[in-house]
Amino acid sequence: MAFLAETDLRVSGGSKDKLPAATSQREPLRGRGALEGPRPALISRIRFQLPGALLVAGLPPFLMDQGMSWEGTTAGTVNTAIGIFVAIASGYYALRKISNFPTMREVGSVIPVFTVSFLAVMAVFFLGRFEYSRFPFVGGYMLTVAWFTGVLILAQRVRKRRFVLVPVGETRSMLRLAGATWHVADSPETLPGSCNGVVADLRAEIPTHWQQFLTSCALAGIPVYHYKHIREAITGRLEIDHLSENVLGSHNPQNGYRKFKRIVDFVTAAIAIVVLGPFLLAVGVLIRLDTKGPALFRQARMNQGGKSFTIYKFRTMAVGSARPGSRQDAITIDGDPRITRLGALLRKTRIDELPQIINILKGEMSWIGPRPEAVPLANWYQEQLPFYQYRHIVQPGITGWAQVNQGHVTDLEHVLGKLHYDFYYIKNFSIWLDIMIVLKTIRTMLTGFGAR
DSSP, X not given: OOOGGGSOOEEOOSSOOOOOOOOSXXXXXXXXXXXXXXXXXXXXXXXXXXXXXXXXXXXXXXHHHHTSOOTTOOHXXXXXXXXXXXXXXXXXXXXXXXXXXXXXXXXXXXXXXXXXXXXXXXXXXXXXXXXXXXXXXXHHHHHHHHHHHHHHHHHHHHOOOEEEEOSSTTGGGGGGOOSSEXXXXXXXXXXXXXXSEEEXXXXXXXXXXXXXXXXXXXXXXXXEEEHHHHHXXXXXXXXXXXXXXXXXXXXXXXXXHHHHHHHHHHHXXXXXXXXXXXXXXXXXXXXXXXXXXXXXXXXXXXXXXXXXXXXXXXXXXXXXXXXXXXXXXXXXXXTOTTBOHHHHHHHHHTGGGGGGHHHHHTTSOEXXXXXXXXXXXXXXXXXXXXXXXXXXXXXXXXXXHHHHHTOOOOSHHHHHHHHHHHHHXXXXXXXHHHHHHHHHHHHHHHHTTTOO
């Protein structure tokens, strides 16, 4: 998150304007000359969580394998202990990385993250033909999951984000957001007490006395944030209102990760088409038996750079129910009567999206990215929504940040929210955000979240 220097403060006068009373939950602000920030509880710190896991989950399996004796240690025992430690450390590193993103539930990610880290170590054992003890290794995995699940549940109960709002401009809009405790500053005469930072609308006309307050906070070591940056960190949405904010040029994704992602996309898509081939053929046959018409549905969608391409999906609607080029027919509503019986199941489980593996192999799509819209819809959104074309700076994907957080939407107000999710993804384009989206997509497939 950016500091005070993100935007210049502007002076509107030297008098102290009378400000309306705050309507949020408030606590008295304590005057302090400096701020070290609220000290996190011990249970929330790395120095407790990681060493605790290494002791609780790594030591018992090692001792069980040794029979409570250090004599006669075998190579298999040493490899098992090293493997458990590596799996715990790498899994914890990944968990910390993805937990920095908004809407992330650390507890819900414990099982998938450590399952992957332990399976990766087991794969190294298998491919390298290293000796290891299976029972202690599995025991270490189960203890690791139990430890981090319990610790993170307790940490969530004691960890709170607290921010102080400067009552000028749009900062009061933050009071409606969950995810933090908000306190409106009563007076610029005293510095706030223990908090995570001071939030201000740095694009507003800030009176002189509040400018002095913000300067004093910065000098005292209290972080000062623009309210949009805190909103972004909590909601996972990046709002772009002005070209002067220079986000269009400064938030271009890194080319290095683009190339790496393309290689991963191609390799995994090639494997998927081979592994899932029989299943895809079976689904195609069921569609043909359920209703008349082809198994695959083809539609022109908007691609990276604003170009069009043909997307492939399993057909979930009756043949002839959508007119080519029609914006209205490109919109799917709740309980859409055009959806077939089998099509409803395919949409809910996202199986209808699997033929897009072909698009990934052709380089037209990625596994993860902003969802490509039908060309008539994309042209309409481009006319109605500012900066809509910016979402085409990266390849579209089968799943994405907007899909796992918002689901399927069609009206302009909600599409604008979806666009803000896409902007956030572009700004934070990274392997860690993609991993988090994969985890959320698995939840979506299991629950049917956002399906229509």
